[in-house]
Amino acid sequence: METSTLESLPQGKKHPKGLYLLFFTELWERYSYYGMRAILILYLTTAYIGGGLGLDPAKAMALYGFYTGAVYFTPIIGGWLTDHYIGLRRAITIGGVTMALGDFTLFLIHAQWGLYLGLALLIIGNGFFKPNISTLVGELYPKNDKRKDAAFTIFYMGINIGAFFAPLVAGFLAEDLFLTALEDGTMHYGFKWAFLASSIGMTIGQIIFTTQSKKYLGNVGLKPIQSVTKAENKNKNVPLTKKEKQRTTAILIIACFVVFFWAGFEQAGSSFTLYTKNFIDREVFGYTIPVSWFQSINPVFIVIFAPILSALWLKLSKTNRGDLKTTTKMGMGMILLGLGFMVLIPAVLQTGSDEANIAVKANVLFIIFTYFLHTMGELFLSPVGLSLVSKVAPIKLASLLMGVWLASTGVANIVAGQLASLTASLGYLEIFAVIGGTAIFLGIILLLISKKLTNMMADA
Numbered sequence: 001m002e003t004s005t006l007e008s009l010p011q012g013k014k015h016p017k018g019l020y021l022l023f024f025t026e027l028w029e030r031y032s033y034y035g036m037r038a039i040l041i042l043y044l045t046t047a048y049i050g051g052g053l054g055l056d057p058a059k060a061m062a063l064y065g066f067y068t069g070a071v072y073f074t075p076i077i078g079g080w081l082t083d084h085y086i087g088l089r090r091a092i093t094i095g096g097v098t099m100a101l102g103d104f105t106l107f108l109i110h111a112q113w114g115l116y117l118g119l120a121l122l123i124i125g126n127g128f129f130k131p132n133i134s135t136l137v138g139e140l141y142p143k144n145d146k147r148k149d150a151a152f153t154i155f156y157m158g159i160n161i162g163a164f165f166a167p168l169v170a171g172f173l174a175e176d177l178f179l180t181a182l183e184d185g186t187m188h189y190g191f192k193w194a195f196l197a198s199s200i201g202m203t204i205g206q207i208i209f210t211t212q213s214k215k216y217l218g219n220v221g222l223k224p225i226q227s228v229t230k231a232e233n234k235n236k237n238v239p240l241t242k243k244e245k246q247r248t249t250a251i252l253i254i255a256c257f258v259v260f261f262w263a264g265f266e267q268a269g270s271s272f273t274l275y276t277k278n279f280i281d282r283e284v285f286g287y288t289i290p291v292s293w294f295q296s297i298n299p300v301f302i303v304i305f306a307p308i309l310s311a312l313w314l315k316l317s318k319t320n321r322g323d324l325k326t327t328t329k330m331g332m333g334m335i336l337l338g339l340g341f342m343v344l345i346p347a348v349l350q351t352g353s354d355e356a357n358i359a360v361k362a363n364v365l366f367i368i369f370t371y372f373l374h375t376m377g378e379l380f381l382s383p384v385g386l387s388l389v390s391k392v393a394p395i396k397l398a399s400l401l402m403g404v405w406l407a408s409t410g411v412a413n414i415v416a417g418q419l420a421s422l423t424a425s426l427g428y429l430e431i432f433a434v435i436g437g438t439a440i441f442l443g444i445i446l447l448l449i450s451k452k453l454t455n456m457m458a459d460a
Contacts, residue, residue, distance in 0.1 A: 015147060015150070015151055015154070016140050016141075016216070017216045018140050018216040018217040018218075018220065019137065019140055019151055019154060019155070020154075020216075021208070021209065021212050021213070021216045021217065022133055022136060022137055022140075022155065022158075022209075023154060023155055023157075023158040024158065024205065024208060025092070025096075025133060025205045025206075025208065025209040026133055026155060026158045026159060026162070026205075027158040027159070027161055027162040027205070028162065028201045028202060028204055028205025028206075028208075029096065029099070029129060029130075029133070029162070029202060029205055030158070030159050030160075030161075030162030030163050030166065031162040031163075031165060031166040031169075031198070031201040031202075031205075032099060032100070032103060032166070032198040032199070032201045032202040032205075033099075033122075033126075033162075033166070033198075034162060034163045034166035034167060034295065035166035035167065035169060035170040035194060035197060035198040035201070036103060036106070036122070036170070036194075036195060036198045037068070037269055037295070038166060038167035038170050038171060038269070038292035038295040039170050039171065039174050039191055039194050039292050040064055040067070040269070041060055041061065041064050041269060041270050041273045041274060042174070042175075042189070042191070042273065042277065042291060042292065043174075043189075043191040044060035044063065044064065044115075045057050045060045045274065046189055046191070047186070048110075049182070049186055049188070050186055050187055050188055050189055051110075051174075051188045051189040051190065051191050051192070052189065052191060053110075053111075053112060053115060056424070057274060057421070057423075057424045058421035058422070058424040058425065059421070061270040061271065061274075061417050061420035061421040061423075061424075062417045062418055062420075062421045063417070064269060064270050064417050064420070065266070065270065065413055065414050065415070065416050065417010065418060065420065065421075066413075066414055066417060067119050067122075067123065068266060068269065068413040068416070068417070069410040069411065069412070069413035069414035069416075069417070070123045070410065071122070071123055071126045071127075071130070071410070072406050072407060072409045072410030072413065073127075073407060073410045074123055074124060074126055074127025075126065075127050075130050075131040075406065076127075076131075076406070076407065077127055078091065078095065078126075078127030078128040078129075078130075078131060078132070079127075079131040079132065079135075081128075082128070082131075082132050082224065083224060084224055085224055086128075086224060087221060087222055087223050087224045088132045088133075088135060088136045088139065088220075088221030088222075089136070089213055089217070089220075089221040089222055090222075091128045091129070091132045092128070092129055092132050092133050092136070092209065092221075093206060093209070093210060094125075094128045094129075095125045095126065095127065095128030095129025095130070095132070096125065096129055096202055096205060096206035096209065097125070097206060098121050098122075098124055098125030098128065099121065099122050099125035099126060099129060099202050100125075100199050100202040100203045100206065101121050101125075101199075102118045102119065102120070102121030102122035102125060102199075103118070103122070103195050103196070103198040103199035103202060104195075104196070104199040105117050105118035105121060106118035106119075106192070106195040107192045107193070107195040107196040107199060108192075110192065118195075132221075134155070136217075136220065136221045137151060137152060137155050138152075139220050139221055140217075140220060157303070160299040160302050160303050161299075163295075163296070163298070163299040164296050164299040164300060164303070165296075166198070166201075166295075166296075167292045167293055167294070167295035167296045168293055168296050169194070169197055170194040170197065170198070170292050171194075171290030171291065171292030171293045172290065173190055173193045173194040173197055174189050174190045174191045174193065174194040174290070174292065175189060175190075175290035175291065175292065176290060177190065177193075178190020178193045238396070240394055240396075240397075244394040244397075246456040246457070247392045247393070247394060247456060247457050248393070248394060248397060248401065249456065250392065250453045250456040250457050251388070251389060251392060251393060251401055251404075251405070252404070253453065254327065254330065254385070254388070254446075254453065255404060255405060255408045256408075257330065257334060257442055257446050258330075258381070258385060258405075258408055258409070258412070259408050259409075259411055259412045259415065260334075260412070260415075260438065260439065260442055261333065261334055261337055261377070261381055261412070261439070262408075262409050262412030262413065262416065263412040263413075263415040263416045263419060263435075264337050264338075264341065264374075264416070264419075264435045264436075264439050265337060265374055265377070265378060265416075266412065266413050266416035267416060267419070267420055267435070268295065268298065268371070268374070269295065270416065270417060270420035271419075271420040271423045271428065271431065271432075272294075272367065272370075273291060273292075273294075273295075274423075275344075275348075275367075275423075275428055276291050276294055276367055277291045278355040278358070279347070279348075279351040279355070279358065279361055279362055279428075280347075280361060280362050280363075280364055280366070280367050281361035281362065281363060281364055282364060284364065289364070294367060294368075294371070297368060297371040297372075297375075298371055298374070298375050298378075301371065301372055301375035301376075302375055302378070302379065305375065305376065305379060306379055306383075309379050309380075325450050325451075325454050326384045326385075326388050326454075327446060327449075327450040327453045327454055328447060328450045329380045329381065329384050330380065330381045330384065330385060330446060331443045331444070331445075331446035331447035331450060332377075332380050332443065332447070333376075333377040333378065333379075333380030333381030333382075333443070334377065334381070334439050334440070334442050334443030334446055335377075335439070335440050335443035335444070335447075336373050336374070336376050336377035336380060336443075337373070337374055337377040337436075337439045337443075338435075338436045338437065338438070338439030338440035338441075338443060339373050339436070339440070340369075340370040340371070340372075340373035340374040340377065340436070341370070341432045341433070341435050341436025341439065342433075342436045342440075343366060343369050343370045343373065344366055344367070344370050344428075344432050344436075345429065345432060345433060345436070346366070347362035347363075347366040347367075348362075348427075348428045348429040348432060349429065350362055353423070353427035353428045353429060385405070388457075389401055389405050392457045419431060419435065
């Protein structure tokens with residue numbers, strides 16, 4: 001990054017005010033994404049007369065998986081275009097406006113072609129927005145500035161605040177405020193108003209970003225980053241060393257485990273949502289909790305437990321034995337994910353999988369405890385995984401391997417949708433048991449090969 005780019009920003013111990021501008025911009029974008037995501041599967045499966053599209057649950061969950069997977073692939077393309085031609089700030093604006101139009105399309109057009117158009121706009125917009133706003137946070141600071149880690153922690157809080165409030169607002173609008181009974185007794189849900197709220201949130205974020213960027217960001221992010229530096233050109237054709245090949249292999253092996261982790265974790269928005277809707281007793285003190293509100297449990301647990309685990313890792317690092325190996329943490333994360341599914345097994349045994357013949361509904365604590373274990377698994381695996389790739393990847397393959405890492409999450413989401421779609425034919429018990437058992441098995445395998453993988457990455 002050029003020094004002149006930062007000269008227009010005040011330097012010192014405090015964070016630049018531009019960080020908080022990006023914090024609120026990302027907060028509104030996550031509000032838009034998670035608000036729409038929280039009700040998407042409900043919108044797809046609810047009858048047309050009830051405000052939804054009346055899709056078959058299996059098709060709906062496969063479509064949901066494709067959408068949540070595709071948003072991890074387009075950032076690779078969007079990031080490349082931004083680096084070469086567009087510039088960070090212009091890309092964020094293009095992405096934000098496109099996503100706002102996507103949400104507005106879902107509000108305006110109650111039909112399958114409107115759904116496909118709206119999702120396409122959201123996927124494309126995310127490709128321009130998501131990778132570049134995170135990059136812009138880093139661009140606010142000199143290369144080795146010690147404030148960077150704290151800055152990304154603040155930025156991450158914006159993500160989780162948006163993720164927390166979005167399902168609450170979307171659920172209230174769709175399942176409470178605009179829920180009406182038609183003359184024939186059919187309940188009509190206000191999904192379109194939740195989509196409109198997401199579009200408004202995205203629009204607010206973009207208005208603030210566009211009008212305040214010059215004041216708080218100076219010249220940062222205006223010009224496209226050059227495709228490669230002279231140093232990169234010089235080393236481009238130098239073959240990888242034996243150790244670099246080992247480190248690359250280790251990353252690819254771990255990525256395979258990560259694919260299955262996210263394939264299980266992302267049941268939250270598909271099979272868990274439908275199971276919660278039909279088989280969980282959501283009435284608390286006479287109030288029926290909207291289904292989409294359960295999507296706010298994960299960010300709440302993250303905000304509570306992320307600082308605790310961070311402090312634990314720091315404390316362990318100061319002991320004689322040191323902190324746990326990154327691969328060990330990831331193996332434990334896999335096991336925690338599996339245990340979360342196992343918690344639901346007694347609930348499914350109690351309720352069955354046939355919503356037409358429900359004898360009794362399961363206690364709400366089952367699904368809450370499952371989300372708790374899955375969040376703990378996420379905290380053990382996700383943050384350390386990103387850090388691992390950035391530390392271990394050979395310099396000439398750093399961007400490519402980070403792209404592969406993100407793409408593995410995209411593949412996982414598509415697999416998650418296919419797994420969720422099988423609940424319609426095989427039942428929840430079989431799917432939850434298979435996913436949970438496999439996650440625990442893979443977690444144990446990862447623990448067993450943890451030392452080997454660590455040795456492969458030792459000199460990083």
